[in-house]
Amino acid sequence: MTVLAPLLQAPGEALVALDFDGTLAPIVADPTRARALPEAAPVLRRLAPALRSIVIITGRPAALAVEYGGLADVHNLTVLGQYGLERWSEGRLESPPEHPGVAEARRKLPLLLERAPEGVHLEDKGHALAVHTRRTAEPEVALERLRSIVAALAERTGLVVEPGRLVLELRPPGMDKGRALTAFAAEVKAGSVLVAGDDLGDLAAFDAADSLGIPAVKVCSGSDEVTELAARADVVVDGPRGVVALLRELADAVAP
Numbered sequence: 001m002t003v004l005a006p007l008l009q010a011p012g013e014a015l016v017a018l019d020f021d022g023t024l025a026p027i028v029a030d031p032t033r034a035r036a037l038p039e040a041a042p043v044l045r046r047l048a049p050a051l052r053s054i055v056i057i058t059g060r061p062a063a064l065a066v067e068y069g070g071l072a073d074v075h076n077l078t079v080l081g082q083y084g085l086e087r088w089s090e091g092r093l094e095s096p097p098e099h100p101g102v103a104e105a106r107r108k109l110p111l112l113l114e115r116a117p118e119g120v121h122l123e124d125k126g127h128a129l130a131v132h133t134r135r136t137a138e139p140e141v142a143l144e145r146l147r148s149i150v151a152a153l154a155e156r157t158g159l160v161v162e163p164g165r166l167v168l169e170l171r172p173p174g175m176d177k178g179r180a181l182t183a184f185a186a187e188v189k190a191g192s193v194l195v196a197g198d199d200l201g202d203l204a205a206f207d208a209a210d211s212l213g214i215p216a217v218k219v220c221s222g223s224d225e226v227t228e229l230a231a232r233a234d235v236v237v238d239g240p241r242g243v244v245a246l247l248r249e250l251a252d253a254v255a256p
């Protein structure tokens with residue numbers, strides 16, 4: 001029996017919740033160059049009318065995920081960006097005022113990173129700041145060295161640290177992918193859910209899927225970098241290509 005069986009009982013009530021980087025878009029060294037696989041948008045366009053809804057829950061700014069995903073013309077799609085702070089749907093973006101701690105962290109981080117290993121780079125997402133180590137000579141070592149510096153700054157600025165794939169993000173508290181998924185599933189009255197992710201931030205969405213009280217399928221977009229999700233997933237697929245193949249299998253079943 002296919003792992004998709006819980007959704008196939010009543011596809012019109014099914015919610016598909018997807019992460020972006022590492023799930024729809026292959027991981028690359030420069031975050032500005034990440035793009036969803038070209039097959040992703042067409043399969044979502046095919047799937048969306050047959051399902052209750054599709055939601056992308058990402059650490060990216062919502063508008064950027066739409067742009068990098070080529071998703072602007074996918075209807076019945078909502079993008080919850082910045083771990084749920086932002087919302088994009090049908091071309092409309094809702095974004096809250098900036099947390100004051102972000103401005104303070106933005107001012108202080110450059111000085112704190114002055115002695116960081118060569119290749120550490122800062123991504124300013126407006127509502128959050130991401131410190132990346134992927135482009136350093138020893139990314140894991142660099143990440144460990146920066147952990148306490150970033151944690152101390154989070155403490156001083158009222159932000160929280162969101163760890164991810166060779167990245168430490170400083171972002172506002174109060175929202176995460178689990179809360180975002182729980183609220184969205186209730187809003188659309190989902191009768192079943194498929195949730196797919198690759199990174200530590202997606203664990204909260206896995207937890208939420210298990211607590212919704214509806215049939216849930218947890219999909220790990222597998223990688224050598226993060227192993228925690230595989231242990232919790234119903235199925236592990238081969239990175240973004242595997243995720244898109246699974247979505248195509250779903251589309252073939254519900255929107256032939």
Ligand SMILES: O=P(O)(O)OC[C@H]1O[C@H](O[C@H]2O[C@H](CO)[C@@H](O)[C@H](O)[C@H]2O)[C@H](O)[C@@H](O)[C@@H]1O
Binds near residue numbers: 166
């Ligand atoms: O929730 P997501 O959609 O998975 O976004 C999480 C973070 O993804 C991005 O960083 C990751 O992907 C980069 C591009 O492939 C890669 O270079 C980096 O090492 C990864 O951590 C993004 O840059 C962050 O802003 C997102 O929050």
